[in-house]
Amino acid sequence: MVFTNPGKEFVALGLGSDVGLFVAFVGIGSGSGTVLSTQSTLLAERDRNALTGSPNFDTAQKVTFQADFNTVEMSGTTLTEFGISETGSATNFPGSMWQIERFGSIVFDGTNELQIVTTIDVI
Numbered sequence: 001m002v003f004t005n006p007g008k009e010f011v012a013l014g015l016g017s018d019v020g021l022f023v024a025f026v027g028i029g030s031g032s033g034t035v036l037s038t039q040s041t042l043l044a045e046r047d048r049n050a051l052t053g054s055p056n057f058d059t060a061q062k063v064t065f066q067a068d069f070n071t072v073e074m075s076g077t078t079l080t081e082f083g084i085s086e087t088g089s090a091t092n093f094p095g096s097m098w099q100i101e102r103f104g105s106i107v108f109d110g111t112n113e114l115q116i117v118t119t120i121d122v123i
Helices: 005-017
Strands: 024-028 045-050 062-069 078-085 097-107 114-121
Touching: 005 062, 005 078, 024 114, 045 062, 078 114, 097 114
Parallel strands: none
Antiparallel strands: 024 045, 024 078, 062 114, 078 097
């Protein structure tokens, strides 16, 4: 069976079209290690914010999401991971991350804001 280009486009549009059922939040944390496809949570989640604006569908078969975190939220954070989710609570809805990214640490001292822009490419 072949997953056709129109099928991929439909899936990408669906991922960002209904923020109540699909991706609507970005979580940040300080966990470390390799991300496995079996993981569904951040290792050490610190905060989770709703998407800023609407998902971007400008590129075929892709959907881009953005979230912003202010200086108060970021103060004292050593950021090493983020993920996207359909829910706004890691406590009430654990295991809800659809995509997780880990990277070298970034330290926030209370003077920096953070904007995360991430894209899902349906291939």
